[in-house]
Amino acid sequence: MGSYCELYIGRYHVDSFKGHVPSQLAIIFRDTDLVVSQVPYQDYYSDPPEDCDDDYATRYELVMSLNCAKDRLNLLGFTERAVRQQFLDGIEEALQEQNELRELREGVMDDYHESEFHTLQQLQQYGFDGWRRAISALIADCFVSNRSNITDEAYSKTLSPPYSVFFERRDTFLGFPVAEIGMFLRAVIEDIPSEINVILDITELIGGGYYLPDDHICSGTVEDALSETRQFDKILILTEGKSDSRIFERTLRILYPHLCEYFSFMDFGPSKTEGGAPALVSTIKSFAAAGINNKIVALFDNDAAGVEHWKYISSTRLPSNIKPLVLPYNRLASNYPTVGPQGEVEVDINGKAASTELYLGESVLRNANNQLIPVQWGSWNHKTLVYQGAISEKGEIQDRFDAAMDSIESKKTQASDFDFTGLRSIFEMIFTEVATM
Template structure:
């Protein structure tokens, strides 16, 4: 006899599993989402602690917001576009299979008394949008098949009836057509309330002795998946050097703390690897040749040297799990102060001198009321452009580190305008793989 554990969206029982958590579901949580508390078994009301009452139990749960869960799913590749595409593929395969059966058996594909005709009609009606709209109603009304009387079931809309009547196959309770439960979860969260709470209750597993309350249940479950599926392993971020990696790592903790652990960074210090755009391109080639299964994102500066180095990949067919991005162009960098043979002049430094320092915020780039200028250096014949570099890079980075530390210690000190550019960098990284 097993013990069941449930995943909830708010108070709606979305998925159940027996004697263990569903590993794919646990990839949406991190260990810091876990909470342990005492509650009444009769009404789940939280209480201060055990009191000798048999109605009190120790609850162990993983809890996050719907918004964070959606971002984590998107990072893993389970975007809403992917869910729709996967759903449509399976639905169309089902329709084609039914039509093939009709042709093979020599039956008519129409007629009210024809099983195949009814099934084809059902699947043709079950578009993604039709399903999503009906499931939203199921969530809002908190409908479950076993709670309804036969009279209530008879009055349900056809799609709602289809959703609720599929109760036989664990997480496939709701008949959503997908190949991974995370696609179903992503769809469900897309139609949930904006303030939805996602909660994986593992209390039953703890009380039954399947796991201990102190076990890293999430990490143990995910570890079982990592060897098989790249979606479950952290995305590897490659940068031109250790400073870029450090800045991206810290800024992730500031801007998207719930995504820490979903990205890992190449260790330049530990590997004693050389930096620079040319070296980064070599690393990309090495990863491609080695058949690394993780999703890999190589992040290049938005400058002349990086664009020139990338030309070495023109004839290289990279696998789908490796993406190349540059720091994004920014409007305010179109007129940035520069120093060169023609004197002090404001120029567009996008694609020519936009290293990561220019994305750290105007506050740390400003000294004595003036922006630290870009100094033009060597000329690239291949790109027909000069390469530039911001003056006093160490000073800019040190001022940024101090700002970042303040923000990590006290999140109310985060000024969105001063983090807009590095946020744009992270949005570029997050969008590296098409849906």
Template structure:
């Protein structure tokens, strides 16, 4: 019969897989979001509690009593942040939906033309009809049907209109929900309208009970040993490498990310200059970028340059290079604070626009960090820059 891993959004069984986990789904959860508990434990998601407690009351299942269940759980708001990190923004999801729809409409029309003989009249008409119906479905139609689906908990109880949309966009099987090539598109759509506190849980109890999955000490570590089906799976579940100009930048960014995005910080890794004895600076950052490109590193890579003259000159050497899609070169942005900044130059003290001249990462910590309440700098937090 097989064993299944099942993902629930609220009470909705959104997707399942047989005899294995879905790497993209496991990759959405953090290590501390995994639980191995008694099914009656307070806090167990409703669909799991109902499923396992009801099962133990069935006399036929009594011999297979489950004393411990295994699942990942978090909120839809957390899932939304992690999907944004993977590039699943609302805009990108809308674009992906229409691209999928138009490809499928074209395919159905091609099938209608292919089966044009008298012996295939029924098949031809079916493909023509589905092509026309699908071509009229918008993202808004899909969202409306999805809202009904979440409210009802299953496809059987939605309206005929919603059922038709779900069938055309997914399929007629209960779990055929959304564009079949990428379930994360469907999950991201839910994030835009469902309650941010909606519980999202991934039940792997069946896999553990059947010994298809060994949890061990690190449940999320299953991804490290998983035999991925494609390079896309590896790419989406790997960390983003951040390259900066120096070791102080690493300390600042690590602290800022931990404070502002604590649930995403562990998805980034910083290239450690000190560990490898490599000097910092814009020129060496350019060399690192070229080295990573030459090595064909598959991870996402972000190269962050300062907003100064050194970076401007160094970036010129990257112009004309065919950088891969997984590598993004960015420079610290122009901000209002830089437009009238106290400096010390050959002519003494002066206020000037230092954007593109002398703006390092420290200047993006905010004026409350850089100055006293009277606007002057401190010895620990100097507000002026020397431009000699």
């Protein structure tokens, strides 16, 4: 008979998967999503299992919030724009197949294909937004009415067109024309109540011996699939130096813990040498020549040297999986104290001296006198026609940042107490670019 894992959005049952967690779900859920609870054994068994205690059995679920699901799906390329286009293209292709079949049979169609053709026409007429409104209403209704055992067929009988049409295509996810669970999930979670979670119930699989309770189910499944498709590869972040990599990695772990396992940062090893923009260009070229399939994001500082080398490497032919970026516009840097031949002047240092340290928040950029640590102007950059500048006391700034992160990670302070504005802007840029690669 076998054991199954069950996928739910809130209380709505989406699908069942026999004997394993499919890789398409293992890449969306993470092992850290596991929630273990005690429930009445009747929820899963007709007779008490051997480990049942006081009429209760152990339930194992992978649970993620809608925001978490949306962030992960976006990273994997399942964006709002992509799923909308997939819906439209899928309907168009299915209708084309039906028309070709109709011509082949000289207009004589059996009842099944006539019904399929009619359903596809209605789906095309009501469009992606109409389809999503219907599905969102179904999921919300299940959640609000506390009905977990509702079936598509029973529910569809209570509906009038156009909504009932969406339940007639039995071989699809509620009429969604592409058989990709990630696409379906991303399409429907946009408009449902935020308190609803996406749940993968793996209780039966563990009870049936397919997995052990302490197995790394998701990461193990993904590791097995890594060689098959780039979708399962980690996203590589290349930076100008090891301090940048350390800063970004710590920030990701604190601000976006649910996305950590999707990224890998360049390891500079024990070397004390900071790479710089020229070294980053060389690394990008090496990765491109090696034919590495991972999505790769290369981050250049928002200073004169960084902009110069970013412009150069962006003008070369790179594989579509490699994206060079300059750190985004920094509001604080738009009027920042500097020291140079003209004395102490506050100027816009975006594109001239805004290194990673300028994105670490004012609290670490201010000295003991509560003054912003100035940028020291250096040499003239003949390519970008601006002076190159560098923040003073770079080491002290990094130390203060590390101390602040230590405090957050040890729960002495909250992440909300620290100014992550600049670092958030960097990651928002990365997430946006990765979603389109």
